Amino acid sequence: MALLQAQKALQEIEDTLLKKEGDITNQVNKSKKTQDIPTLQKIQDTLHNYKNEINDLLNSAYDQRDNVLEVKKKMNDCELPVNINMRANEIDQFREKLERIIEDFKDLKQADEDFDGSSDSEAEIKTLIHQIEKKVQEFQQELQEFNRYQKGTLGKYTRQDFLDDNNAPIIVDVREFKAKIGDAFARLKDIETLTNDLNSKLIIQDIENATKLLEVKNKKLRERLEIAKTELSKINKCGDEMDGNCSRNEEEEFIEALKDEMPEVFKNIEGNFEQIDKVDQIIIEIKTTKSIEMMQTLKVEIDDASIKVEQCEGLVNKLENEIIEWDALKKLCRRDEELEEIDHLLKDFQNDLETETSQMYPKLDQNTKKLELSTAAPDIEDFTKLVEGIKEYIGDVEKLQREVCDLLEEKDDCYEEFDNDVPRIVKKERDIRRKQKALIMTPSRRKSQK
Amino acid sequence: MIPKIKKHKDNVSDAKERLKNLGELISRTYSQMNSQGDISAFAKQLSEDIANLKGVLSDLPPKIESMLLTLKEMKNGSEPDDTADYWEEK
Numbered sequence: 001m002a003l004l005q006a007q008k009a010l011q012e013i014e015d016t017l018l019k020k021e022g023d024i025t026n027q028v029n030k031s032k033k034t035q036d037i038p039t040l041q042k043i044q045d046t047l048h049n050y051k052n053e054i055n056d057l058l059n060s061a062y063d064q065r066d067n068v069l070e071v072k073k074k075m076n077d078c079e080l081p082v083n084i085n086m087r088a089n090e091i092d093q094f095r096e097k098l099e100r101i102i103e104d105f106k107d108l109k110q111a112d113e114d115f116d117g118s119s120d121s122e123a124e125i126k127t128l129i130h131q132i133e134k135k136v137q138e139f140q141q142e143l144q145e146f147n148r149y150q151k152g153t154l155g156k157y158t159r160q161d162f163l164d165d166n167n168a169p170i171i172v173d174v175r176e177f178k179a180k181i182g183d184a185f186a187r188l189k190d191i192e193t194l195t196n197d198l199n200s201k202l203i204i205q206d207i208e209n210a211t212k213l214l215e216v217k218n219k220k221l222r223e224r225l226e227i228a229k230t231e232l233s234k235i236n237k238c239g240d241e242m243d244g245n246c247s248r249n250e251e252e253e254f255i256e257a258l259k260d261e262m263p264e265v266f267k268n269i270e271g272n273f274e275q276i277d278k279v280d281q282i283i284i285e286i287k288t289t290k291s292i293e294m295m296q297t298l299k300v301e302i303d304d305a306s307i308k309v310e311q312c313e314g315l316v317n318k319l320e321n322e323i324i325e326w327d328a329l330k331k332l333c334r335r336d337e338e339l340e341e342i343d344h345l346l347k348d349f350q351n352d353l354e355t356e357t358s359q360m361y362p363k364l365d366q367n368t369k370k371l372e373l374s375t376a377a378p379d380i381e382d383f384t385k386l387v388e389g390i391k392e393y394i395g396d397v398e399k400l401q402r403e404v405c406d407l408l409e410e411k412d413d414c415y416e417e418f419d420n421d422v423p424r425i426v427k428k429e430r431d432i433r434r435k436q437k438a439l440i441m442t443p444s445r446r447k448s449q450k
Numbered sequence: 451m452i453p454k455i456k457k458h459k460d461n462v463s464d465a466k467e468r469l470k471n472l473g474e475l476i477s478r479t480y481s482q483m484n485s486q487g488d489i490s491a492f493a494k495q496l497s498e499d500i501a502n503l504k505g506v507l508s509d510l511p512p513k514i515e516s517m518l519l520t521l522k523e524m525k526n527g528s529e530p531d532d533t534a535d536y537w538e539e540k
Contacts, residue, residue, distance in 0.1 A: 010511055024493075058506075078524060079536065165516035165520070174527075321533075
């Protein structure tokens with residue numbers, strides 16, 4: 001690994017330097033105490049050799065520094081902005097799931113209020129509701145803490161912090177925060193189990209009330225499935241637009257996987273809608289027949305549909321995270337930088353061509369005059385060739401100038417379109433980049449050569 | 451007149467000898483100055499190079515340490531599966 005190699009090489013350089021430094025000081029001190037010319041010349045030769053050796057060490061140290069800086073360049077911001085965005089998305093997913101559970105819980109509480117069961121079952125239900133309410137409060141508090149940490153701590157880090165050598169603690173913070181969110185998300189399962197338990201208890205109490213509850217649940221499942229389908233369609237469209245425009249292998253693999261798997265996913269979603277339609281039919285039948293067997297079938301179908309809808313939502317979350325990892329902002333900034341680079345190159349080229357034409361026209365005049373003044377046949381022939389050559393050259397240069405102008409216009413149009421579409425943050429990054437470029441100074445290095 | 455001429459000859463010879471010695475002294479001094487000048491220039495150049503080298507040797511190792519720590523944390527963040535922050539880097 002480059003860094004470990006550099007570390008080892010620098011240690012060796014330091015060891016060698018320590019040995020040499022003492023010898024050099026000795027030689028210099030010795031030169032001050034003697035006037036003997038052969039001795040002085042010997043010291044001079046020795047120091048000359050040391051100079052070359054130290055110079056080699058210095059160049060070797062600079063090489064190691066280049067290697068380290070190359071690694072640093074590759075590490076860039078260590079994907080920290082992307083990972084922080086991922087955390088925001090994970091919090092969002094957590095919030096959505098919690099809100100859905102709270103919504104379901106409200107329906108269940110309403111169902112409980114609508115029916116008076118036996119005092120035993122009511123007591124059990126009330127205990128369960130109390131437990132769920134307590135847990136909901138805890139989760140809501142946890143969500144607030146997540147938001148506070150995301151905005152207050154992670155949100156306050158700047159690009160400079162991400163690029164800093166000592167950014168390891170930020171990586172740890174972001175990773176530990178992921179674990180916290182993941183843990184809370186997993187614990188939502190407990191509250192879901194409690195609400196399912198409450199649901200079952202309410203169903204046992206009253207078949208009519210239960211049918212109503214399951215009808216509401218089925219309606220919500222349909223809504224959730226429709227949202228998931230819309231999100232997946234968006235992701236699929238995004239994949240189509242990205243096809244052929246990927247900048248990394250992972251993205252290409254993702255697009256290929258999308259192309260292969262999405263038709264099957266959409267087919268499954270249609271199957272899920274059919275299942276939800278079937279549940280609606282069962283509910284209608286139960287309302288007239290009040291059949292206990294049908295009620296059991298209904299429960300099984302609803303539970304199965306719930307799992308499938310959750311799988312769809314899980315897929316949406318997973319794919320959304322993958323798209324966040326693409327880091328669209330960085331891509332836009334890169335395109336912006338490339339447009340700027342094109343602008344600089346074209347303007348440099350244009351200046352070169354202008355200099356060339358401004359130098360060639362006087363030469364053309366000069367040689368045309370010489371041709372006019374020439375009387376000897378060989379002179380006339382030579383000057384004619386020269387004048388024709390210069391004219392041809394000027395013609396080529398002017399053709400290039402026109403092409404460069406066309407390219408500049410094309411670039412301006414492209415830039416205008418791009419600039420209108422990109423978010424403000426890309427323009428902000430552009431300003432920062434320009435300021436940094438203006439600050440870059442030529443490093444003084446390798447000035448001492450052998 | 452003869453002793454006078456002889457004495458004058460001796461004086462000339464003595465002056466020539468002293469002149470030769472003076473020439474040698476100047477030549478030695480010149481060589482010494484040259485050597486000491488070169489030694490001084492080498493010492494100055496060496497001192498600059500050593501200062502630059504020490505600069506790199508003091509700046510780079512802590513930077514490498516920090517970067518290694520960052521990479522270690524990135525590696526830690528590449529587990530347990532493809533949901534990890536640094537899965538690709540693993």
